[in-house]
Amino acid sequence: MIAFDDVNLSFGRRALFSNVTLTLRGGRVIGITGANGAGKSTFLKLAGKILRPDGGEVRLPEGKTIAALSPEMKIYDTLTARENLSFFARLRGKTLTAEEIIGLGERVGLDLETFGDVRAENFSTGMRQRLKFAILLSVDADIWLLDEPTANLDDDGRKKIFHEVRGAKANKIILLATNDKAEVALCDEIIKLPL
């Protein structure tokens, strides 16, 4: 459970969140929707404690780990797909075998037998997005922060990611910031911004 207690956040004179108090429970996909600039990505950052509020407090469950998929969070272009996956998994104390890496690629529709040793700088935008989702899967975090997770993906990629999100939601807290109709349809609960 993620709890917002009287959270305030402003950018300059503009108050984005004023005295927000709410609880985000696990076992479901919670969609964060709203117009451009309403604060969807900022809401995710606050929920993950990536951004500190000006006032109030965000409380996360003790010892729970976070993983995120966001356009702002890039992977290492000069590392290969395999090196990127191994590096981020290693940061969370996991050592991936060659089979596990290929298996993660299959789950997101990325052929890592062929492209595993190719540097990420040579990947298309969609392939990078799949690799970022494979990294998210590899660390097996308790809280997923997904910011437009299927942007730049083809139908096959979207299906694979929707399948993973549906399969994972029972044991996780999943927040999904989006205005995409198909992604909204995936959500069990919607929080519309501004609050």
Next chain:
Amino acid sequence: MRLSSFLFEQVAAILRKDFLIGLRRRATFAAMMMFALTAVASLSLSTGGAFVEPKFLAALLWVVIFFAASAGIAGTFDDEAQAGTLPTLKLYADAQAILFGKMLYVFLSLTMLTIFILPIFLILFDVAVENFPLLSLTILLGLIGIAAAGTLTAAITTSATVKGGLFPILLFPITLPIFLPAIALTEQSFTGGAGDASSLIVVAAFDAILILASSILYDYL
């Protein structure tokens, strides 16, 4: 400082990743090496083989190391920020692991730089080192201090708009208490002095203070 085997694993992963990227891009290493080489060669040519006081030579060596280090360390965090990988790294790794992974990377890069430039410096200025263990120890302690101060300064200046100019301006006063005894010790190693124990202790103590202060302050950046 929180030290655990998990933290060490993260530090090792970040260090390995930075070396891999550094070796593939080569730009940072090349900038440091070329700066040091150009500075030493020009200084040597300008003296034209004339006798140079050991104290002046010691100061020259540290000036070259400082500015070559500045050329390389400044991008320690900024390269990641520009590439957009810093937020990802901060999410997945412990803040202390990022700091110490980067600090170790900077220290090892500076060690490589010194191994490259020191023999060239000694040959071009015709310096006979009388006390090599003292010189090695002085350089080791000096580089630890520059790495600790440089890593923290690089983290602080990442969000600044004029980071290129700001980095050496901030780094110099922080590292000055290391340079003064380091220059004196380096001079003693050139002239055959036994090495002033109190100067060695000052440098080592200041290194420890810089490492501890970096560890405390980095959590607030």
